[in-house]
Amino acid sequence: MSFALAIAPPTVPPPEGCIDTQVLGHILLIGINRPAKRNGWTPAMFRQLAEAYTRLDDDPELRVGVLHAFGDHFTGGLDLPAVTAYLQRGEKAIPEGLVEPHDFGQPGYRRRTKPMVVAVKGICFTVGIELMLGADIVVAADNCRFSQMEVQRGIMATGGATLRMAERAGAGNALLHLLTADEFDSAEALRLNFVQKVVPAGQELDEALAIARRIAAQAPLAVVATRLNVLKAIEQGPAAAVADFVPVQKQLANSADAAEGVRAFVERRPAQFSGR
Structure with a gap:
């Protein structure tokens, strides 16, 4: 059975687009909804995306997010006429205090703790690449067309591509795509x-x-702790991640979920975790 069959049809978006959300068990499904404009990003969409990411982290019943898009394409990138004034003023479209979807850890913005899986398809330009690189696991359709084309528009990629492309693929591979906009x-x-x-x-x-x-x-x-330890190793180095091993493991080992894990092992059954 297709999991996607359980997804509700998208709302009719306003001209500036919107972000649809739907709860599927412990999953928060987050849909980019502006297909008539190839899901071009507007300030309103960035704000709503941050609100959705914040909801994922704040709701104890939600354990993982899935970001996807309605229509044929993930996103054509920034709607430049809609965001140029923000760029010129150096203004952020996301209010402080919310989870920042690019996951930078900037002052005034929260970092996401729970996992995010992304499904991309069709055109996936600029901010689309940066959102998927700022998530955790990405599934791509075989028809994807990627481009980090900011240099074609006289601006710089500031959604994380300059950081994460090099981290994932090395400086040469990153610069090949960042500087040619191919x-x-x-x-x-x-x-x-x-x-x-x-x-x-x-x-x-x-x-x-x-x-x-x-x-x-x-x-x-354990999922949250594991994710955060991987990020700490990347951002602060192996020693910082290793320093967390004993105290974090001690905390996890004394949780109700760890006790349930032991019971499930002894009783040879799937564990039923509560998140406590």
Whole structure:
């Protein structure tokens, strides 16, 4: 059965677009909804996306998010006429205090703690690449067209591409695509570790939901701790991550979920975790 069959039809978006959300068990499905404009990003959409990411982190019943898009394309990138004034003023479209979807850890913005899986398809330009690189696991349709084309528009990629492309693929590979603004396909994105799986077009959301369901079945506290430890190792180095091993493991080992994990092991049954 297709997981995607359970998804509610999108709302009719306003001209500036919107972000649709739907709860599927412990999963928060987050849909980019401006298909008539190839899901071009507006300030309103950025604000609503941050609100959705904040909802994921704040709701104890939610364990993982899945970001996807309505229509044929993930996104054509920034709607430049709509965002140029913000760029010129150096103004952020996301209010302080919310989870920042690019996951930078900037002062005044929260960092996401729970996992985010992304399903991309069709055109995935500029901010689309940066949102998927700022998430955790990416499933790409085999019809994807990627481009980090800011230099064609006289601006710089400031949604994380300059950081994460080099982190995933090395400086040379990152600069090849950042400085030429060329278009590349799903196979190249997989080679560069920008995406983790490539599936036939039309199957990307099903696969992303399947991954999210497997994550949601694990112990939530352990999932969050594991994710944060990986990020700490990347950003602060192995020693900082290792320093957390004993205190974090002690906390997890004394949780109700750890006790349930032991019971499930002894009783040879799937564990039923509570997130406590």
